Amino acid sequence: MGIRLENVSYSYNKKKKGTVYALKNITLSIDDKDEFIALIGETGSGKSTLASLFNALKIPSSGEEYVFGIKIQERRKRKENYNDIRKHVGLVFQFPEYQLFEETVLNDVMFAPRNFGKSKEEAEKIAVSALEMVHFPKEMYDKTPFTLSGGEKKMVSIAGILSMEPDILIFDEPTAGIDPENRNKLTKLFKDLNEQAHKTIIIITHDMNIVSKYAKRVIVMSEGEVAFDGTPKKLFESSEDQIASFNLDYPDSIKIAKYLNEKAGLNLNPNQNDLNSLIKEILS
Amino acid sequence: MSIIVKNLSYKYEDEEKNAVNALSFTIENGEWVSIIGHNGSGKSTLAKLLMGLLEKKEGEIYIEDLPLNENNLYEIRKHLGIVFQNPDNQFVATSVEDDIAFGLENLEVDPALMEGMIDSALSEVNMTNYKKSEPYLLSGGQKQRVAIAGILAMNPEIIILDEATSMLDPEGKEDFINVVKKLKEKGKIIIMITHDMNEALLSDRTIVMSNGEILKDGKTEEIMMDEKTLKEARLELPSALYVYHSLKKAGYNNEEVLKVLWESASKM
Numbered sequence: 419m420g421i422r423l424e425n426v427s428y429s430y431n432k433k434k435k436g437t438v439y440a441l442k443n444i445t446l447s448i449d450d451k452d453e454f455i456a457l458i459g460e461t462g463s464g465k466s467t468l469a470s471l472f473n474a475l476k477i478p479s480s481g482e483e484y485v486f487g488i489k490i491q492e493r494r495k496r497k498e499n500y501n502d503i504r505k506h507v508g509l510v511f512q513f514p515e516y517q518l519f520e521e522t523v524l525n526d527v528m529f530a531p532r533n534f535g536k537s538k539e540e541a542e543k544i545a546v547s548a549l550e551m552v553h554f555p556k557e558m559y560d561k562t563p564f565t566l567s568g569g570e571k572k573m574v575s576i577a578g579i580l581s582m583e584p585d586i587l588i589f590d591e592p593t594a595g596i597d598p599e600n601r602n603k604l605t606k607l608f609k610d611l612n613e614q615a616h617k618t619i620i621i622i623t624h625d626m627n628i629v630s631k632y633a634k635r636v637i638v639m640s641e642g643e644v645a646f647d648g649t650p651k652k653l654f655e656s657s658e659d660q661i662a663s664f665n666l667d668y669p670d671s672i673k674i675a676k677y678l679n680e681k682a683g684l685n686l687n688p689n690q691n692d693l694n695s696l697i698k699e700i701l702s
Numbered sequence: 703m704s705i706i707v708k709n710l711s712y713k714y715e716d717e718e719k720n721a722v723n724a725l726s727f728t729i730e731n732g733e734w735v736s737i738i739g740h741n742g743s744g745k746s747t748l749a750k751l752l753m754g755l756l757e758k759k760e761g762e763i764y765i766e767d768l769p770l771n772e773n774n775l776y777e778i779r780k781h782l783g784i785v786f787q788n789p790d791n792q793f794v795a796t797s798v799e800d801d802i803a804f805g806l807e808n809l810e811v812d813p814a815l816m817e818g819m820i821d822s823a824l825s826e827v828n829m830t831n832y833k834k835s836e837p838y839l840l841s842g843g844q845k846q847r848v849a850i851a852g853i854l855a856m857n858p859e860i861i862i863l864d865e866a867t868s869m870l871d872p873e874g875k876e877d878f879i880n881v882v883k884k885l886k887e888k889g890k891i892i893i894m895i896t897h898d899m900n901e902a903l904l905s906d907r908t909i910v911m912s913n914g915e916i917l918k919d920g921k922t923e924e925i926m927m928d929e930k931t932l933k934e935a936r937l938e939l940p941s942a943l944y945v946y947h948s949l950k951k952a953g954y955n956n957e958e959v960l961k962v963l964w965e966s967a968s969k970m
Binding site for chain 2: 430459460461462463466512513562565567568569570591594595596597598599600601624627665666667670671673674677678681682684693694696697700701
């Protein structure tokens with residue numbers, strides 16, 4: 419099942435300039451389990467627009483899209499309730515403050531399971547387990563979300579999506595503004611959700627260290643089109659001109675290996691997917 | 703221009719502990735200072751206090767001999783520019799150029815001069831083509847570029863950047879860093895709040911915050927060597943220095959390679 423896009427375009431209609439395409443001719447499919455996808459590309463390349471098509475927040479202007487078997491189309495043509503889609507595909511926005519609205523952290527995270535018909539007790543159980551998964555401190559469950567720091571709000575909004583128990587989880591810039599300790603906790607959570615709970619994880623990020631260390635598949639967007647769809651290893655092995663043309667960076671492990679080869683005359687394999695594998699390579 | 707902070711504390715309503723506690727430091731013109739710390743360590747609270755967005759509870763803030771208080775706030779804000787992590791919160795107008803003009807109008811800039819100021823600020827951040835665009839149609843990274851252009855046009859003496867690069871792509875970050883370097887050369891004070899240790903490495907001085915207090919304040923290169931302090935502050939070494947320390951711990955002793963590795967740290 420999962421998500422399938424065939425020749426999908428998305429455009430804004432502008433009075434002065436006519437039609438402006440945010441996405442052009444996208445064809446791809448995403449499985450409903452076990453995928454770990456990094457969606458990357460320069461600012462304005464269409465990453466966030468594509469992500470909002472994945473859970474039907476936006477509707478294709480042309481082409482066909484199916485999410486868990488449901489055809490995504492304008493409201494008046496719909497046969498199904500799109501609430502079902504959002505049970506399957508959860509999206510955490512860049513700026514989580516827009517997602518928080520209840521009076522306490524716990525109530526906020528309970529909102530989705532309550533909305534999907536769970537009893538108060540069941541919803542609370544689900545919410546507590548979601549908050550535990552993001553390591554949110556218990557003594558802060560009764561705080562109002564608005565007094566939390568930016569990083570704490572993000573954790574709560576992620577717990578809110580986890581409480582919906584979706585199959586596919588999309589995170590838009592999840593680690594922006596998150597300190598290293600919490601970033602490591604978050605990436606470990608993504609890894610566990612993927613490997614142990616078999617969820618499909620999609621992260622939009624500019625952090626190439628995360629891409630090379632965790633992603634199994636990378637989709638590179640460039641000017642509204644899919645410019646690359648393959649493994650991180652294959653992406654970072656492509657020519658430097660190619661990487662520059664996508665306005666991408668290399669992970670630190672590759673940058674450091676290349677710098678050492680060039681300036682210290684070493685002969686390291688530059689394709690190291692994290693710093694620890696680079697350290698091993700230097701010591702060997 | 704200088705910033706003097708004396709014994710500054712702030713507590714949010716309904717909170718038991720101070721969000722920032724007894725902070726004291728002085729920043730002189732031409733200094734580029736990074737403020738680093740874990741989420742909730744008080745970094746953003748400090749930035750808001752310096753901007754007068756929060757009213758200080760205890761202690762003193764002086765901006766060039768003027769105490770920051772309600773009477774001087776308007777005068778002091780003319781010298782300050784801030785870029786937040788979430789640029790959505792700082793747009794007021796319906797086009798990019800009008801948004802930048804809004805800041806200039808507040809400074810009572812002659813309208814005849816505005817056009818040129820707007821054009822040059824947009825060109826510095828490579829957003830000239832978006833002059834007439836509606837801000838809400840821009841991507842997160844593009845909005846951040848416009849927010850930075852707004853600050854450049856206003857030409858303040860003190861620039862506070864609160865996680866301002868977190869949504870930028872590599873080209874955007876590079877442009878941004880180059881803009882900051884130029885501002886520093888002009889003698890501006892740059893205060894950069896960040897989690898990006900590679901980015902903090904570019905500054906002259908680093909203030910490490912933890913649980914609302916200053917854990918350490920010193921030369922950036924010394925602080926980035928100080929694994930113990932960074933660990934205590936729940937932060938990480940910059941990537942190249944992590945490799946450097948790990949190799950040394952493992953008994954690696956090729957001094958030339960270690961030297962090159964050290965140099966590479968500021969080039970990431």
